[in-house]
Amino acid sequence: MPYLSEIQKAQIVTKLEDGWEQDHSMRRKPGSRRPKISNQEKDADFVGFLTNNPFVTAGEAANETRFSGSQPTTSRRVKESSLKNRPAAKKTLLTVEQRQLRIIFSLNYIYRDLQFCDRVIFTN
Structure with missing residues (x-):
């Protein structure tokens, strides 16, 4: 957690007191949050590109569609769209010994x- 100076603490308390005096609530006012980086149109373009190109990474899709969000924002948009964003499984490669055994088997039969x-059936 970042360090707050005494002045910052006093400013926070003052804002909370002012909010309490006005509407007797500590909740945020509707629309008082920071505005979103993207809008629905940009989100739809981004998700549509990912839907049409399933083997593209979210970062590549963001570059192609000029999506202005950060990496966490792109991940959130993918999760909100109910698309599955998992990395591909890492498949182990055949060793030299396994390849030689398969060649020997093939030549014998x-x-x-x-x-x-x-x-x-050959399995890895």
Whole structure:
């Protein structure tokens, strides 16, 4: 949490007291928040681009559509749109030994019939 000076603390207390005197509430007034970076049209363009290009990252989509939000903002817009934003799974590559064993197996059974080949399954 950032450090607040005594002056800043006094200003906060004064604003809260003024708000209490006016409407006897500590709640924020409607519309008193910081304005959004984007509007509904920009959000729709951004989400539409992601929907039409599912293999594009959110950052690339933001650049293409000139979406002015930060990375957390783009993530929030994706989550709000109910799109799934998960990174792709990292698949391990075959080792040299695994490749050699597969080649040896293939060479040993190269002349077998198709029924045999249909039953062969290689997994990583």
